[in-house]
Amino acid sequence: MPGENLTREEARERAALLSVDGYEVSLDVRSAVGGPEGDGPRTFRSVTTIRFRCNEPGASSFADLVAPSVTAVSLNGRDLDPGEVFDGSRILLEDLAADNELVVDAQCAYSRTGEGMHRFVDPEDGEVYLYTQYEPADSRRVFANFEQPDLKAPFRFEVRAPEGWTVWSNGVGEQHDGVWRFAETKPISTYITCVVAGPYHYVTDTYARELPDGTRLEIPLGALCRKGLARHFDADDVFLITKQGLDFFHEHFDYPYPFGKYDQAFVPEYNLGAMENPGLVTFREEYIFRGKVTQASYEARANVILHEMAHMWFGDLVTMVWWDDLWLKESFADFMGTFAGVGATRFEDAWITFANRRKAWAYRADQLPSTHPITADIRDLQDAKLNFDGITYAKGASVLKQLVAYVGQDAFLEGARRYFKRHAYGNTRLGDLLAVLGETSGRDMGAWARSWLQTAGVNALTPQVLLDADGRIDELAVVQEAAESHPELRPHRVAVGLYRRSQVGALERYARAEVDVDGARTVVAELAGQDAPELVLVNDDDLTFCKIRFDDTSLATLREHLGALTDPLARALCWSALWNLTRDALLPAREFIDLVLRFGGRETDIGVLQMLHAWAQSALVHYVAPEWRPAAGTALAQGALAELRQAEPGSEHQLAWARFFAATASAPADLELLRGLLEGTEEIAGLDVDQELRWAFLEPLATYGAADEKVLAAELARDDTASGKRHQVRCLAARPSAAVKAQAWAQVVESDALSNALVEATIAGFERPSQRELLAPYAEKYFAAIGRVWRERSIQIGMDVVRGLFPALQDSPETLAATDAWLTAHEDAPPALRRLVLEARDDLARALRGQECDAAVGAA
Structure with missing residues (x-):
């Protein structure tokens, strides 16, 4: 990544100096098909014309471009020598006029890392597919520009493509003589x-x-995917979901969709979930389901569709202005995706998924040494990349949910409407949003913002219950705590729920009170005099962001009655709290696993159940004491198999338990059952072993040496996609062989031949919890390699390697010491690289503490 960074200060200086009137970008991607053109990277021609103004005539600045070569550069009709003005990532612009025209003719490289212009060859039919992905700053890999979000401008794209291809861009396109020309966009960021x-x-x-005002709005809708996925694509x-979302946002935002058409492209080898390009949203094609999936997968896809749609406005x-x-x-998009899912689609319980899955991601991130305020300090583009x-x-999103509880939904939405109208096609900072929310709510937003947006860390809320002589509540208080490293105590609008068992044994809420928690201890006066509760749930209904104790x-x-808790959101909150504990x-981790085994089979919400499966696996791999792992692993696999056999035939719960059984299977009898299910000699009523489930069953067989290269080649022939x-x-990388591991390591660390998707797959196969001893030599190799990988590879691949190959499975004080030694010896390493290693170190230290806790309870 040498020379490709851009600092916040450089962006500020350039924005103060320049304003952009428009771009014309001409791309020729006919080179995407056919054989390579020599030994270098496969390239395409990119010609860009930028018209811009300079506030200080005579000043100097620069344009951004990452390209193998530049053929020609002209500024205001004056030819510049590319060898003198282009350094590989920037084009020097000197002696600027008040009004300027820059023309850059370059050869840009196709990507195999999902950054810039990604090129994919479908192994099924040999067809070539292209798409671009830029955030935060990879459009400069496709055309010359000013790569920062606050230099917005209209764009006109022109693309010459191979015969028989279709091309899409942000605007509506027309094709003539092999050239696709697209309508000019509104002012947008690069x-x-x-x-x-x-x-x-x-x-x-059509929507x-x-x-x-009585006018009729019509939005052309499109959805696209590779031809090989067309038979699986449920575009309807x-x-x-798209139409339901557009209805919802038009009703709540009172600002018509501003970008004309609305295409949604499902593309291969995508690094993200999706990207909000106006008029042409891109998604990872895994959201097209090749086999049976649970409703949680459909809900996740709907959430992403709505999240990206919310971005059209937010x-x-x-x-x-800057990252x-x-x-x-x-x-806002994360909040609105769930808000719209509940309010507009069939996924009325989406807040349960949010509480259980999305917030788990947030809780982990907010307890890492790299935690940061929501309004972060982003010094440069590498910082920006890591802050997604x-x-x-x-x-x-959780804080916005708290904000809605604080100011009221009407004031919040009216603030959003004013925000859009006031700043349409512009750039904003925190203060701009606070200003409109202050107007609509009548509240001083400054104190709220300081507590919630400008400080880091998560608070823990614990109930304290004092009973009187009659067994009723004399006083119930909520105690708020903060970590020593981030001691901020925040204002929380919370609901406190009291639960007890009914005559039929159901654990149900019988009293609820909302209270503003502020400071170290807050008394909930409204609950005094209530019968003694069996369960006090702080943050009932999930109004705030906190760790529930x-x-x-x-x-x-x-511990005894979790499965009797009837409210699914309350149950999800309790599971989340137990996982945080x-x-x-x-x-102890084995106690959490025991709770999953005892009560998981009674979980009705499929998304929560699948999250429990993931947490139980994580508990086994990272938090169970090493001496107890074999027994705990056996218990998990046996429990999963028992639930699989008794699940309703053909149900999504059966599918979830089948996948969990495959993920935990290790005993010879379990592996033989998986083999039998693959070969058809075993059968579980109602379980359809489709292609995706076949691969899920093959993975443990490969991991334990029961599926060799020949078997895997035969399966690929069956599913040559x-x-x-x-x-x-x-599966190949998962096999338990030193030679296999050496080959996988070399393919990822020593070579750049694999695409981003295959790097990710190889790393996932390489790291097998059952192969700790086999992987031990790679701990030292990891620390020797990561500096070079970070210097030489793209930031996406660098992140994948540094995160994915960290020796987390060598969970010992010695690995912790080796990590500390690297950090000490590399204090001058790029901050983004150090951040990744610090985060991995924190996860390792947390695992060791968890193992110590688990070991302390002895035999479970």
Whole structure:
């Protein structure tokens, strides 16, 4: 990544100097098909014309471009020598006029890392597919520009493509003589421009509604995917969610969708979940389901569709000035995705998923040494890349949910409407949002922002219950705590719920009170005199962002009666709290696993159940004491198999338990059952072993040496698709052989031949919890390699390698010491690299504390 960074100060100086009137970008991607053109990278021609103004004639600045070569540069009709003005990532612009025209003719490289212009060859039919992905700063890999969000401008794209291809961009396009020309966009930032090209399968529809002024709004809808996925593509459901979302946002935002058409492209080898390019949203194609999935997967897809749609207003229409305020778009989109899911779609319980899954991501991120305020300090682009994290997204969304409870939903939405109207096609900072919310709510938003947006860390809320002589509540208080490293105590609007068992044994709420918790201890006066509760649930209904703690009575009740808790959101909150206790070494990991085995089979919400499965696996791998891992692993696999056999045939719960059984199977009898299910000699009533489930069953067989290269090659022949190839690569790397591990390591660390998707698959296969001894030599190799990988590879691949190959499975004080030694010896390493290693170190230290807690209880 040498020379490719951009600092906040450089961006500020350039924005103060320049304003951009428009871009014309001409791309020739005919080189995407056919054989390579020599030994260098495969390239395409990119010609860019930028018209811009300079506030200080005679001043100097620079344009951004990352390209193998530049053929020509002209500034205001004056030819510049590319060898003198282009350094590989910047084009020097000297002696600027008041009005300027820059023309850059370059050869840009196709990408295999999901950054810039990604090129994918479908192994199924040999077809080539292209798409672009830029955030935060990779449009400069495709065309010359001023790569920062606050230099917005209209764009005109022109693309020459191979015969038979279709090309899409942000605007409406027309093709003539092999050239696709697209309508000029509204003023937008460089990172949300987009081009998708290839023989994609394309489906269309139309959205229409009458606006308040009586005019009729019609939005052309499109959805596209690779031809090989067309038979699996349920475009009707995508369009249904899209129309429901457009209805919802038009009703609540009172600002018509501003970008004309609305295409949604599902593309291969995508690094993200999706990207909010206006008029052409891109998604990872895994959201097209090749086999049976649970409703949690459909809900997740709907949430992403709605999240990206919310960005059309929060992020695209109104954009942050710099990446410090990334939360201005991501927190709002994360909140709005769930808010709209509940209010507009069939996924009425989406807040349960949010409480259980999204907030778990936020809780982890907010307890890492790299935690940061929601409004972060983003010094440069490498910082920005790493801040697409659980704090910016899920914590920010949680805080917005708290804000709605604080100011009221009407005031919150009216603030959003004013924000759009006041700042349309512009850029904003935190103060701009606070100003409109202050207007609509009548509250001073400054104190709230200081507590919630400008400080880091998560508070813990614990109930204290004092009973009188008659067994009624004399006083119930909420105690607030904060970590020593982030001691801020915040104002929380919370609901406190009291629960007890009914005559039929159901654990139900019988009293609830809302209270403003502020300071170290807050008395909930409204609950005085109530009968003694068996369970006190602080943050009932999930109004705030906090770690829920329990008093002794409540914890004892959950240990025996968690499955009797009837309210699914309350149950999800309790599970989340128990998982946080496990991660904080306050609940032994084997006790958490036991709770999953005893009560998981009674969990009705499929998303919560699948989250429990993931947490139980994590508890086994990281938090169970090493001496107890074999027994705990056997118990998990046996429990999963028992639930699989008794689940309703053909149900999504059966599918979830089948996948969990495959993930935990290790005993010879379990592996033989998986083999029998694959070969058809074993059968479980109602379980359809489709292609995706076949790969899920093959993975443990490969891991334990029961599926060799020949078996995996045969399965790939059966499923010779892009997805099949990823599964095969993962299984190949999972085999328990020193030679296999050495080859996988070399492919990822020593070579750049693999695409981003295959790097990810290889790392996932390489890291096997059952192969700790086999992987031990790679701990030392990891610390020797990561500096070079970070210097030489793209930031996406660097992040994948540094995170994915950290020796977390060598969970010992010696590995912790080796990590500390690297950090000490590399204090001058790039801050983003150090951050990744610090985060991995913290996870390792947390695991060791959890193992110590688990060991202390002895035999379970």
